[in-house]
Amino acid sequence: MTTHTTEKTGWSTSGYPIVGLLLLNIIIFFTAMLNIDGEQKLFFIALLPISIFIGVGFYMVHPKQARVQLLFGKYQGTDTNTGLRWSNPLYVKDKVSLRVRNFESDKLKVNDQLGNPIQIASVVVWEVVDSAEALFEVDDYESFVSIQSEAALRNLATNYPYDQHDGDDQVSLRSHANQVAGALKEEIQSRLAKAGVKVIEARISHLAYAPEIASAMLQRQQAAAIIAARERIVEGAVGMVELALTRLSEKEIVTLDEERKAAMVSNLLVVLCSDKNTQPVVNTGSLYN
Numbered sequence: 001m002t003t004h005t006t007e008k009t010g011w012s013t014s015g016y017p018i019v020g021l022l023l024l025n026i027i028i029f030f031t032a033m034l035n036i037d038g039e040q041k042l043f044f045i046a047l048l049p050i051s052i053f054i055g056v057g058f059y060m061v062h063p064k065q066a067r068v069q070l071l072f073g074k075y076q077g078t079d080t081n082t083g084l085r086w087s088n089p090l091y092v093k094d095k096v097s098l099r100v101r102n103f104e105s106d107k108l109k110v111n112d113q114l115g116n117p118i119q120i121a122s123v124v125v126w127e128v129v130d131s132a133e134a135l136f137e138v139d140d141y142e143s144f145v146s147i148q149s150e151a152a153l154r155n156l157a158t159n160y161p162y163d164q165h166d167g168d169d170q171v172s173l174r175s176h177a178n179q180v181a182g183a184l185k186e187e188i189q190s191r192l193a194k195a196g197v198k199v200i201e202a203r204i205s206h207l208a209y210a211p212e213i214a215s216a217m218l219q220r221q222q223a224a225a226i227i228a229a230r231e232r233i234v235e236g237a238v239g240m241v242e243l244a245l246t247r248l249s250e251k252e253i254v255t256l257d258e259e260r261k262a263a264m265v266s267n268l269l270v271v272l273c274s275d276k277n278t279q280p281v282v283n284t285g286s287l288y289n
Contacts, residue, residue: 010077015084057089096131117210133196148191
């Protein structure tokens with residue numbers, strides 16, 4: 001039966017007083033070697049291996065770094081006190097960095113919610129918050145972060161379409177970047193929590209259609225943009241024609257029958273909606289001839 005290992009505080013003390021004791025032992029050792037003869041030297045000779053054994057207990061802890069203490073394979077605790085430290089010489093003291101790190105995934109080719117092949121990549125900012133879980137709950141926590149982040153990104157891409165279509169309000173990868181980033185962060189965090197890792201930020205760094213459909217999708221986007229622009233132009237032109245007819249009627253500048261109104265509307269719409277310069281036509285007769 002396996003048990004879940006979580007971080008606890010390990011025992012250590014400042015290494016500087018121990019340095020003083022070692023220096024005192026060395027002074028006593030050399031003084032004894034010079035001034036004492038016979039069997040009494042054996043006692044002082046024993047100080048040398050003891051000093052070496054004590055010296056094994058020294059280690060350095062840098063800022064944003066932890067030392068995980070193991071005694072014969074059993075977890076004893078984690079030391080995060082910075083500077084020169086001393087602890088049980090029998091401890092194995094593994095380093096774990098607590099600094100913030102970046103991971104940028106490769107460009108992955110996946111299908112979005114609608115089945116369109118897309119290329120997507122992400123940047124994940126993370127840090128270790130539990131050194132014991134990072135070392136003992138997974139085999140290699142750095143590799144675990146990269147693999148699980150890419151798996152979460154693949155899963156996310158299949159839950160959203162690449163872009164919105166036909167004016168709907170559906171959440172898409174391209175139009176709702178912040179909302180998608182929040183969902184990606186939650187997805188990755190749920191996978192990495194068991195490894196003692198906290199996800200600070202996760203965002204999509206690359207998003208594009210796959211090369212085999214990129215050209216067709218570009219034409220579709222261009223067509224949608226043209227249609228939307230034409231709709232705005234027509235809407236504005238109709239408003240301008242309506243305003244012109246209303247003003248002419250209110251100020252009684254000219255009285256138009258229905259046929260003349262239809263002709264005027266037709267001419268104004270042609271002028272306002274055309275994407276090319278219109279050419280004036282001089283009418284030498286009347287509307288009816």
